[in-house]
Amino acid sequence: TTVLAARELRKSFGRTQALRGADLSVGDGEILAVMGPSGSGKSTLLHCLGGVLRPDSGEVTFGEIRIDRLADRERSRLRRTSFGFVFQFGQLVPELPVVENIALPLLLEGRNRRSALAEAADWASRLGLDGLWDRLPVELSGGQAQLAAIGRALAARPRVVFADEPTGALDSVAADQVMELLADTVRGEDACMVIVTHEPRVAAYADRTAIVRDGRVVQPVRAR
Ligand code: ADP
Ligand code: ADP
Numbered sequence: 001t002t003v004l005a006a007r008e009l010r011k012s013f014g015r016t017q018a019l020r021g022a023d024l025s026v027g028d029g030e031i032l033a034v035m036g037p038s039g040s041g042k043s044t045l046l047h048c049l050g051g052v053l054r055p056d057s058g059e060v061t062f063g064e065i066r067i068d069r070l071a072d073r074e075r076s077r078l079r080r081t082s083f084g085f086v087f088q089f090g091q092l093v094p095e096l097p098v099v100e101n102i103a104l105p106l107l108l109e110g111r112n113r114r115s116a117l118a119e120a121a122d123w124a125s126r127l128g129l130d131g132l133w134d135r136l137p138v139e140l141s142g143g144q145a146q147l148a149a150i151g152r153a154l155a156a157r158p159r160v161v162f163a164d165e166p167t168g169a170l171d172s173v174a175a176d177q178v179m180e181l182l183a184d185t186v187r188g189e190d191a192c193m194v195i196v197t198h199e200p201r202v203a204a205y206a207d208r209t210a211i212v213r214d215g216r217v218v219q220p221v222r223a224r
Helices: 042-049 072-082 098-108 113-126 142-154 172-188
Strands: 002-013 016-027 031-035 057-062 083-086 160-164 192-196 208-213 216-223
Touching: 002 042, 002 192, 016 031, 016 042, 016 057, 016 192, 031 042, 031 172, 042 160, 042 192, 072 083, 083 142, 098 113, 098 142, 113 142, 142 160, 142 172, 160 172, 172 192
Parallel strands: 016 216, 031 192, 031 208, 083 160, 160 192
Antiparallel strands: 002 016, 002 057, 208 216
């Protein structure tokens, strides 16, 4: 079944038409890679799917919900409760140790501190970050910081994970380790994931690959 679908998305920034009728759907449990040249509209597509940006026209549906029609407040609520985001540079809060960074979405949900931290510690273990709970982001390697950011993205058990060049700042060994853990964890959680990447070795972890060119998804979307 389809979890998330975009139809005929258009989005311009001034005179730049970033999306010109993009169509895409993501199935239950699926990992979908989005590839294409720089400037083709991949990030804009990801942001429209994730409710970060509102398209100028077209539809984004998440189950029964029309994301493009939601008011800003409802969209940000949906992002917080149902979506997780991983970016190229982990964007951890620099003042907080690993375990507290991972716990943030749980605390935002209103969970009490003790149980949020306990669950965050479990996530840290699952991601191979045992012994690093008390470290500050600056004391982590790039790969470790990215794993912590993944823990934070997954902690609230999102239905959909959005990743924009999650391995872009890593060497290939760290990139493989991060992708393996990210893909395994997403599959283990029965979530689905949309991952923007220009690296074929990252796309190899996906079930399907969509190619974006000039603001459109080139058909057909390739199955692995
Ligand atoms: P990609 O992710 O494939 O590199 P983007 O979606 O980031 O492509 O960008 C598509 C086009 O839209 C590019 O020409 C980019 O410069 C432009 N663009 C994206 N976001 C903005 C923005 N916030 N303001 C102005 N132009 C933007
Ligand atoms: P990516 O490497 O993912 O394509 P970009 O460098 O295109 O990232 O964009 C990073 C962020 O900056 C995005 O949020 C995008 O919307 C915004 N952006 C991209 N191009 C422009 C632009 N020309 N002017 C303003 N913001 C932009």
